[in-house]
Amino acid sequence: MKKEIPVEGMSCASCAISIEKTLKSSPGVKEASVNYANHAATIEWEEQSVSLEELQKKIQSTGYNLVINDVEAQEQEEINREAYLKIKRKTLYAGILAFPVFVIGMFWMHMPYGNYVMWALTTPILLVFGNQFFKNAWIQTKNFSANMDSLVAISTGIAYLYSSFNTFFPSFLEAKGLESHVYFEAAAVILFFILLGKTMEAGAKAGTGEALKKLMGLQPSDLVVLENGSEIIKKTADVKLGEKILIKPGQKIPLDGKIIEGESYVDENMLTGEPIPVLKTVNSKVFAGTINQAGSLVFEVEKISDDTLLSQIIARVKSAQGSKAPVQKLVDKVAAVFVPVVLLIGLLTFVTWGFSGVEESWLRGMLAMITVFVIACPCALGLATPTAIITAMGKGAELGILIKEAESLEKGVKIDSIVLDKTGTITEGKPKVAEFVSTGNCDELDRKAIYNLEKKSEHPLANAIAEYFQEGDISIENFKSITGKGVQGFLEGQTYRIGNLNWLKDEGILENPELETKANHALEEGYIVVFAAKNEQPLGFFKIADLIKETSKEAISNLKKMGIEVHMLTGDQHKTAALIAKQVGIPNFKAEMLPQGKSEYIKNLQLQGRKVAMVGDGINDSEALSVADLSIAMGQGTDIAMDIAEITLVHSNLNDIPKALNLTKKSIKIIHQNLFWAFIYNIIGIPIAAGVLYPLFGFLLNPMIAGGAMALSSVSVVLNSLRLKK
Structure with a gap:
């Protein structure tokens, strides 16, 4: 059996290591890993050798608990x-x-x-x-172990008593x-x-559970099944293979299947990351979590709840989050040795003074021991990391960079490769008209006709065209929308049509070889092309694309100057991806990728020894964000991406990535300086507190001075951390 089980009672990374050791030493347990990040243990065990109840009792005896009952x-x-x-x-x-x-x-x-x-x-x-x-x-x-909690308890307890x-x-x-x-x-x-x-x-x-909860929420709990001409409401979990599901306009598709009736545009942004809905007709595949747009659809179920593409994404995100075993904190590592050493020094100090023969030897020994414990008090040690983190997070927020936790700072220092999602990250994330290539015959009335036709249209690209012209409102007569082809209407006795070239030709629009050559060139560059015509004459065509953000090229250039290798992944077609990659200067890119493909790409980079940051903004990026060494989300993206990400760029500006990475490097440098001075202070202070200078100079450190020195060390750590504000 293999199962992920919640763990209660962990307070630090060394707790996870302690529980992991206990589990691994238990007979019948083949493998165990405890993740402090999500407070869960992944255990593989032989049921005939050991039961979960027995493992729970063993963990409970060490002060923790395995929650073996399934918790929603x-x-x-x-x-x-x-x-x-x-x-x-x-x-x-x-x-x-x-x-x-x-x-x-x-x-x-x-x-x-x-x-x-x-x-x-x-x-x-x-x-x-x-x-x-x-x-x-x-x-x-x-x-028989110790961590930061041990150090805190001993020092504060002795100081208090x-x-x-x-x-x-x-x-x-x-x-x-x-x-x-x-x-x-x-x-x-x-x-x-x-x-x-x-x-x-x-x-x-x-x-940590918020992202998975939102992913699960993409799958509707109820749906409409067609049986013998009747509509029956069922729970999604109760649906069987082969049943026929009715999807009305605006509804989420609950399961994976194949369309057997109807046609409509379906928003597959959560899978591909692309903002333009896809036309689905009979025999087209549909996937759970995607959103039906205008028309009604009937599809036959081909994959039930746990087998859908969405369910697989959820499972892989959960697995990726659980596989990220956090690095044990440096302070905990030191504390494991430091606490016993300090206790030993304190006891040796007490005994040495007691047998020294000086006046009030045992009392002086007790005071010297207390001075050792006070000066070893982990005030500077305890402040070294939190003060730097608090300052770094504050500075990050000031720059529009939200850092979720301290570990993100450590990860940022090691990054040598960055993988960028295209849509919404490098580009604006919604289709816009880059240019209207006119035949020269398009006047003001024609622009008004096109604007008002597109305002009425439900086509995914209609808004982009309407926004491009933005002319005054005019009443269009006999408006008609033909799914998958285009729209038409009448204005002042003229017939206007907007749509694909084949449909316009079928409607008797005259050919224009020069215009068609330009359109073919635009298609090769990765643009979407939509034609407009009046009566039998073509007016021109729209070049539509997801335009590149103004700051993207500069940001990618800055990342390269920092010695970071940049990659681009997208669910878009190869031509479009190649055009975008060329324009922003990214040599490494891959197109037509589903969520699993993105995460596999990152894993391959990691196998090459690369430390990879993933930058994304959508549901389709969630799995890749979970797998990456450092995950960065765009602030204008989905809540799911931001929940999973360790760093969020509020302004959705790629120029903030170099700033974020520089901030992580400076923060870790400050933390290391703080820890160095905290340790040096203890290395010098403890022997003096124990009385090593007394035989030579007759100097014995007063506990009050020890307290002052401890306070001074803390102040120096805080002041050093505040340098991050600059």
């Missing part, structure tokens, strides 16, 4: 949303309480009853709003000539900032 997607989404709202509330309340603690601890430390006020405000931060860190630290301890003792029993140290300093501000601020980081992460996770 909507319910799971609600669970994720509730978890996000819960941690958001905790962060808000912790921030409200931490602010006055910080102000008192840093500026008004000698105010009357200040310690008691700070104790009262800090206690709920630790015991109520930040209790998850202590729970997770205990789970890690039971499993030491400060509480000095608040209620200050005379104990003062009687021995030592100052009873407190560190409530350190504990409160650390927990608030780390909660803030967790909130940002949970916010990104809360919407």
Whole structure:
């Protein structure tokens, strides 16, 4: 058996690794991978050797839980949303309480009853709003491991207990000539900032099911089946192969099949990404999730729910999201070694001082141990990443670049190839008239006739032609639309026709070899050609295309200068794709691609060792976006593309891609600098706190100075992060 199962209780990437190790070590489990990104485990196991219930009990014993009962997607989404709202509330309340603690601890430390006020405000931060860190630290301890939660719990816990003792029993140290300093501000601020980081992460996770939910929503739940001349409403899931389905104008097609009656234009944008609906006649194939336009259709079901092209896209998107195992955070990796080392140093410090023979040796040893734990407190470490991320996200938003989560910044640094969707990404995303090639006989009345004919037409290209002329309203007589051919009408005794050349010839329009030669040349360049005629005389033809955005060529040139290889994929015909690729300077392109083809193209690039970013705007791009190393959506695209994407370009401007990649590089550089200084600070500070300078210089670091040094390191990290604003 192989199944994806939701996991509860994970708080960081190392939790996922811990659960994965537990599962892999279980007898009967052939393969297991745990994805912290979507809080799920993909397990392959032998049913005769082990049951899901047994695996659940084993995981529960480590402090986590496998949700083995099938949960509806909507319910799971609600669970994720509730978890996000819960941690958001905790962060808000912790921030409200931490602010006055910080102000008192840093500026008004000698105010009357200040310690008691700070104790009262800090206690709920630790015991109520930040209790998850202590729970997770205990789970890690039971499993002989450590992570960032362990570091946070130990340092803030010791700072809190030491400060509480000095608040209620200050005379104990003062009687021995030592100052009873407190560190409530350190504990409160650390927990608030780390909660803030967790909130940002949970916010990104809360919407992970949204994209799949919207994809599933493209398939109607009910449909009309024709049986013995009667219309019967059925659930889509209950329909069988061979049944005949009636689709009325404006309805979504629920399943894959073949048309047996009627003709209509069908919007297949979700599959091909192309904005121009396709004419469907008898024997044409139709696909679930596409939208019928004007006419009624009857089709015979050839693929039921789980086998449709749409269902396959959903399955592959889900699989691609689940296969992206996140890289374990650097801080968690360090914490796994750092926590035990700090504890060992602290205990050695205490014991060494205790047997040193100096006056009050054990008390001094205890203070030195506490100073080690305080100076090792991961304030700078905890702030290093969140402050840089918050600043980078703010700067990105200012530039119209929305970054979903921190991991997106890491991925952006490594990108060496970019795959661009054509329609809506390089081009405007809707058909427009590039030029009207006239015979010279088209006057103002003719333009008005064409404009008013197209205003009445339901043809997908009618709006483009009407927008091009935009003349005044005139009443057209005897308007007639012939599906797949064109439209005609009468104005002031003249007969006007707009449509394809073969139909016009059938209607007796005189041939014009020069005009037809120009039209053939336009077709070879990838344009759509629509002719207009008055009586028996041709007036000219419209060259219609999805026009290139003004900024696309410049953006692609900038990407090349950055050493990034650019590719273009499209569902459009080869001629059109070749024309667009040539105009914007893209040597690598592929046309007539379905969603699976796009994702396979990206996988092939990845097999060559390339780190690939995918830029798209439509449902048809969702699978490719999921597979790519970094996914970027255009802000004017579909909600599904934006839900899946890790970066969204609000202005739908390709020039923002180089800006986004530069921002990721600078952000990661700042984060690495922050982590470097945080670690250097600990490497230098811990030995001094332990008392290595005492034998030589008689210097022993005061816990109060340790707290100040810790605060200074945090300030330096914040100031370094703020450089991103420039």
